[in-house]
Amino acid sequence: MKLHEHQARKLLSEFSIPVPRGIVASSVDEAISAFHELGGPVVVKAQVLSGGRGKAGGVVLANNEAAVESAAKNILRLEIGGYSVKRLLITDACEISKEIYLSALIDRNAGAIAVMASSKGGMDIEEVALQSPELIMRRHVDYATGLPQFMARELGFELGLDWDQVKEFQSIASNLVELLKQVDASLVEINPLIVDGEGHCRAIDAKIDLDDNAMGRHPELENLRNPEEYTREEIEARNAGISYIKLDGNIGCMVNGAGLAMALLDVIKGEGGEPANFLDVGGGADSVQVRTAMNIILSDPTVRVILINIFGGITRCDEVANGVIEALGSISKDVDLVVRLVGTNEDEGLSLLKTAGISAHSSMVEAVKQAVELAS
Amino acid sequence: MKLHEHQARKLLSEFSIPVPRGIVASSVDEAISAFHELGGPVVVKAQVLSGGRGKAGGVVLANNEAAVESAAKNILRLEIGGYSVKRLLITDACEISKEIYLSALIDRNAGAIAVMASSKGGMDIEEVALQSPELIMRRHVDYATGLPQFMARELGFELGLDWDQVKEFQSIASNLVELLKQVDASLVEINPLIVDGEGHCRAIDAKIDLDDNAMGRHPELENLRNPEEYTREEIEARNAGISYIKLDGNIGCMVNGAGLAMALLDVIKGEGGEPANFLDVGGGADSVQVRTAMNIILSDPTVRVILINIFGGITRCDEVANGVIEALGSISKDVDLVVRLVGTNEDEGLSLLKTAGISAHSSMVEAVKQAVELAS
């Protein structure tokens, strides 16, 4: 679950990480009044769930009302990373004497929290990561311990900060890790963390990704969810415990297991077909989930063929068959159905399908071939 | 730093550990109005910094106003463990279906936090510890991790609680460890933790000792300090970084280092003398601390001889000599001074003393012999 910059900086503030003052605006007028409220040079920033805002012209310095007006106007017309800009953040402009990159994240290879820092912060950090990875320091952190003071200090001195700044950095870095832990984030990134004109550290931009698996224990964060992050169908799917991603083809897929679902996409493409979606009903899906999955696929007008590929393990074939049959009852559309159903309780499932007049393949490749033929 | 029960139960409450309602009273009248406010049977409990209150008659169940009045009257006349009772705690009386002992503490042998629990809670827990130590369960806990849920669950089932009670116990035990950590306690003890008439767990009595070394980072706890825990001299000493304990003899002692200070008491007793105090000026004491120590010793009217025994390591003999000389300048009392001064900067110290007309021993035993002779 991705947060907007203005949401992320609010969390930073709650964890005592200093950020410049800022006001969210949804229109040019609101942007102008935010400028007057802040009473000095400002930065007008697009709020979209995507990186690369700076390069796309989504971050503009403005010293007077006219500049704010024109910046807001322009930015509100932009589309960045597939998202049209709906909101702006107007913040105090800061004098910048140093730009640092700082993040805390889950390092999957180490199986631990990592803190990364670089003195080459700013827009080109991805480039730095590719060209000069040695300029990005990485430290692993025990979950229980958090970031030890000495480790934050090492990073601070290594970043070339003076002792007063290192003390500020120590507290910022420790709080960043604490924030990651407390909100179950998989990433909390400050880029840049600047040293301002008076020599103080401030977080100028922030990115936070929350762990969807952990949101059950953070009901208070649920209202930070941004509807634009997912389509209506993706949200409906998630609520039913289903992973669904819209793609461009006309073969609607329902699979149990992400690996098998991806393999199915590969096989469809290999046979010359085009999948309409990725859909993993999850492990142990019951008939209700299967029905929901069917409805989501059917709500896509481009779908010509539904291809069901289930290899039951924790998922039981009879539950799948029941869900499919129930969903079919309400189909009012002209789509073909191709089913491949094997695994746990296979006999029960096949016999249910047979009763409902549905035949099933036992081979995935055969099923794909039939689906591609029907779809073309 | 020891807390009263009413202070400890307030901290328990802040850490979501359920306690019965309670009101502090300093007089019989206040006790009676507390009884009326609570509106049911109450327990009247002496508030003293000592164990054994129950056996001393300091905890009395009272069902009506007359009983409260008589209990309060009696208890306010008691002296328990050397403390006269100044305050009472009036709490709701609870039906008790089970009494558990539960504590979190620093286990010095393991170098870790330990949680101890027993199904034989109540007044006789010391007896249980001596006679049947196997009835007291002990689990060690990582500082960073705190008490894992499963460990609390193990203890809960082992205590014979049912699953609903185990769930309450899990949370109480985890919060107890969290409390120990958050307030830097060396001991947090609930005895008894009861299961009440409705089957719920509640802390009926609580004892908390805080780590004096950590109070610097808990300014908010400083106002919980109870003046009766130490004498005025002990408090004055502590503020100067000095350990001082009043004893019964007439030889006032000033030593650097607790081990040497205790050894000096042993040698004085061995030579037939009686020390007036234990006093450790601490490591690296400067002349100001030495002067303070001298003044504390001199404020004891029974002191006939001051015996200074310094073996300088981190403490410098010249600093000690300066402090002694400065303190002597303001002596208006008829006491003898015996000095033994060796170690770091010994020559400088001895020469300062010599200039001030003070002679010094190099042997501790010789110094003790002279002091005992002068004191008798």
Added chain:
Amino acid sequence: MSILINENTKVMVQGITGNQGSFHTNLMQQYGTNVISGVVPGKGGESVFGVPVFDTVIQAVEFDRPDCAVVFVPAAVAADAILEEVACGIPLIICITEGIPVLDVTRVMQAVNASGVRLIGPNCPGLISPGRSKVGIMPSHIHMPGPVGVVSRSGTLTYEVVQALTDAGIGQTTCVGIGGDPIIGTSFVEAVKMFQEDDETRGIVVIGEIGGEGEEQCAEYIGKYVDKPVVGFISGRSAPAEKRMGHAGAIVSGSTGSADAKISAFEEVGVSVARIPTDIAALISDLL
């Protein structure tokens, strides 16, 4: 020999009274797995398909020490269940549960690494040594005993491959699902190492997917230390970049973790990579 489990392995089921736990306990028993105990707090004293249930792992261990624990408890309490097993020194822990918050898994991994027990999963189908024992949720009828070791990040995709192997008459020593989460207890490298050291295993099948670096590390290991034939498969060649494909692990960012990077890594060390899962059987068959 198989790896990790065999006909003598004594299994404890954490979460045995739940829907999945009891269902698969029964299937495991039918396969011949020696399920000796189950644990569910508050259900101590009950029994499930003849298996005694205890309130705590420590009580189950006192009853009879298991060689292996399999975890079916809900995601919210799975980390605590694993920590309980680690504390009791159960040497092999298989976590089927999916959807565990990733920070819980970092917490678990710290304890696992410090104690030297082995965790497989989470979010995995478990493992099976055909004809000997099954500790997991895979459909058992698709397996047969034989010379190939199978290791996979995926569940159902593995069944697909195993079915093809069995259909081709190629049996398996052990099939291990290591799990699809970003952080897992046992890596491809560790599983492949065990197969390399297992006398009975004559060929190895590695089934990966996009995301992470586990397959690349495995390729490097194979290049250095494995002399048995290996066939690989990578799922997600046609997944669009920057999209999550169900598994939290299956995220492609830049070139790292892409299907192409993984396939190249395998091919560079002489591992044959199948284009569709069912081709694996023919490839490994040629190499045995």
Added chain:
Amino acid sequence: MSILINENTKVMVQGITGNQGSFHTNLMQQYGTNVISGVVPGKGGESVFGVPVFDTVIQAVEFDRPDCAVVFVPAAVAADAILEEVACGIPLIICITEGIPVLDVTRVMQAVNASGVRLIGPNCPGLISPGRSKVGIMPSHIHMPGPVGVVSRSGTLTYEVVQALTDAGIGQTTCVGIGGDPIIGTSFVEAVKMFQEDDETRGIVVIGEIGGEGEEQCAEYIGKYVDKPVVGFISGRSAPAEKRMGHAGAIVSGSTGSADAKISAFEEVGVSVARIPTDIAALISDLL
């Protein structure tokens, strides 16, 4: 040989610019100790008695790897300083600082135990191998090289004993102050074990005090594994029960940890116990 430190030991001083840190750095240098570096955050680039100062331990280690670190920093930041040294793998850490919150020490001990480095202290005078090296705050002139190993929980009381030994012509291999706090990094048992294993050490002096069980455990160890002569001393025979005598460790509760219990434990395993500190010299002299 001495134990723990000798003439080749390279020493780093954490907190070298402070009052105590700089004073004792100079005294250690005068004794011949090889002080190679100091660490104080924010003072990197300065120097103290010719010793270069670094902002962090990692920088000091990059400059020249120390064998030993000695900690003089204030109590509030001492735990962090020790954790920094542990993380840098400094094999021997001597913590002089007193007054460290006891929970900080439990935190430190977790890291120390996990990493296998040795911590001596906190709240200790350090150690000295007379004629070779001194890493601590003890007055050096009272020591002389010779065959006796001394281990003590106390600071100044040890000086008293050492002075008596030296006055009697009995030199020391190494004198170790293990510290007076409730939780310490190195126990009596561990120190005695090192002396038992040290070829040059021919007799051992153990100086304890009331409180805790370290002396009792040491007695048990001596009874089982030590064949060198041992003389003991216990301070606090006349301390009133239930009173704190300065050291947080010196609390008598019930019979555990009392002077009598400790003296009996020693005597039961044949350790001679001196009644006053200066008697130790004569007792050990008779046994050598």
